[in-house]
Amino acid sequence: MPGNVPPVADERDGLLAFLDQQRQGVRNAAFGLTDEQARLAPTAGTLSVGGLVKHLAQMERNWVAIMVQEPGQQADYDDGFRLRDDETLAGALADYAKAAEETTAAVAGIADMGRPVPVPKGVPWFPDDVDAWSVRWVLLHLIEETARHAGHADLVREAVDGATCWPLMAAAEGWPATPWVQPWQPATGAAQPA
Numbered sequence: 001m002p003g004n005v006p007p008v009a010d011e012r013d014g015l016l017a018f019l020d021q022q023r024q025g026v027r028n029a030a031f032g033l034t035d036e037q038a039r040l041a042p043t044a045g046t047l048s049v050g051g052l053v054k055h056l057a058q059m060e061r062n063w064v065a066i067m068v069q070e071p072g073q074q075a076d077y078d079d080g081f082r083l084r085d086d087e088t089l090a091g092a093l094a095d096y097a098k099a100a101e102e103t104t105a106a107v108a109g110i111a112d113m114g115r116p117v118p119v120p121k122g123v124p125w126f127p128d129d130v131d132a133w134s135v136r137w138v139l140l141h142l143i144e145e146t147a148r149h150a151g152h153a154d155l156v157r158e159a160v161d162g163a164t165c166w167p168l169m170a171a172a173e174g175w176p177a178t179p180w181v182q183p184w185q186p187a188t189g190a191a192q193p194a
Helices: 011-030 035-039 049-068 089-108 135-161 165-173
Strands: 116-118 132-134
Touching (some): 011 089, 011 135, 035 089, 049 135, 089 135, 132 135
Antiparallel strands (some): 116 132
């Protein structure tokens, strides 16, 4: 996906397109990483690019479950931020793509973007004084949450090997080198991802 969302047909198309653009930013941050690099947490925190990819798939599925009023996943929260040794970055990215497809299918099945989505009760970070959000609100929240973590992934990736957003996007999309941006290339002698 290019650096900008293409023209959109309507609200639903626009919300899904902007969500997918943020997802692509996360995928770009993971571009060219080995599994070992994807597990690194090189900043003062514990975030890794692979863990962020895994978390975002889990988070998106949980919000879609809330939106369609089905039970969500029961998963270990801390494990959801960690790419384990028995997991691969390719597997986490494939699962994230599947979660995106599930979101698109769920939204396609909802005629009214203003349809109420009951706020789960007893969750400390959800408001007690709000009875319902809307499907529109859930999609806007997914964009917000994904954008926040795309920024985290950018910072973590830069700390891993110095790679930044635009050169990674250029490499992932096969852009030619220009005076403004040079596509990212792995360091000479660096291990290549499988």
